[in-house]
Amino acid sequence: GDSVTQMEGPVTLSEEAFLTINCTYTATGYPSLFWYVQYPGEGLQLLLKATKADDKGSNKGFEATYRKETTSFHLEKGSVQVSDSAVYFCALRRTGTASKLTFGTGTRLQVTL
Amino acid sequence: GAGVSQSPSNKVTEKGKDVELRCDPISGHTALYWYRQSLGQGLEFLIYFQGNSAPDKSGLPSDRFSAERTGGSVSTLTIQRTQQEDSAVYLCASSFSPDRSNEQFFGPGTRLTVL
Numbered sequence: 001g002d003s004v005t006q007m008e009g010p011v012t013l014s015e016e017a018f019l020t021i022n023c024t025y026t027a028t029g030y031p032s033l034f035w036y037v038q039y040p041g042e043g044l045q046l047l048l049k050a051t052k053a054d055d056k057g058s059n060k061g062f063e064a065t066y067r068k069e070t071t072s073f074h075l076e077k078g079s080v081q082v083s084d085s086a087v088y089f090c091a092l093r094r095t096g097t098a099s100k101l102t103f104g105t106g107t108r109l110q111v112t113l
Numbered sequence: 114g115a116g117v118s119q120s121p122s123n124k125v126t127e128k129g130k131d132v133e134l135r136c137d138p139i140s141g142h143t144a145l146y147w148y149r150q151s152l153g154q155g156l157e158f159l160i161y162f163q164g165n166s167a168p169d170k171s172g173l174p175s176d177r178f179s180a181e182r183t184g185g186s187v188s189t190l191t192i193q194r195t196q197q198e199d200s201a202v203y204l205c206a207s208s209f210s211p212d213r214s215n216e217q218f219f220g221p222g223t224r225l226t227v228l
Contacts, residue, residue: 036219042221043204043219043220043221043222044204044206044219045219046216046218049216089156099144099161099208099212100146100158100161100169101148101156101158101206101217102158103148103155103156103157104155105155
């Protein structure tokens with residue numbers, strides 16, 4: 001079945017450091033790929049998405065590129081801020097009628113001054 | 114409000130009791146999803162509605178779990194004879210259609226604690 005694997009946290013970085021959170025997936029066909037973010041005390045929010053190979057999703061300085069050859073969708077940000085501290089979830093959504101999201105386990109990011 | 118709403122926000126119950134969790138999707142959204150977020154299992158899909166029908170119930174963990182949706186809008190997730198392992202945050206999401214490109218918008222969740 002479908003699965004998403006993301007790097008375990010917590011990830012602790014200093015402000016302005018470079019961030020990478022790895023995500024790889026297993027799925028048949030051509031899924032859409034997503035990063036969701038959950039800030040402390042808040043609900044899940046879509047951060048960015050990509051719907052086909054080589055697409056790059058971007059938002060709030062975060063980027064991720066859909067790499068079909070490596071089945072990856074790594075999240076990157078050039079300079080993190082304290083306000084980026086949150087839990088980040090990688091997810092996929094298959095084509096066809098089964099439109100549920102399959103999530104990774106989440107990676108907690110803590111950014112310090 | 115314009116977002117997905119869920120009630121109650123917190124529910125504490127005793128083992129063996131039944132609970133009902135409610136979800137109000139964004140107006141006009143035809144697709145509705147229930148997920149569960151727990152410490153040991155991460156975020157798991159439970160059930161998906163398109164209109165009032167549930168074409169995918171594959172994530173419901175046991176026959177103690179059921180859900181319905183009426184009028185293509187409000188949905189209720191019912192857990193009968195609750196067990197301690199049911200303790201989790203139950204999340205509802207809706208999207209305009211189930212097409213893969215449509216974003217799912219999540220509610221704030223209901224935190225269920227089974228004593």
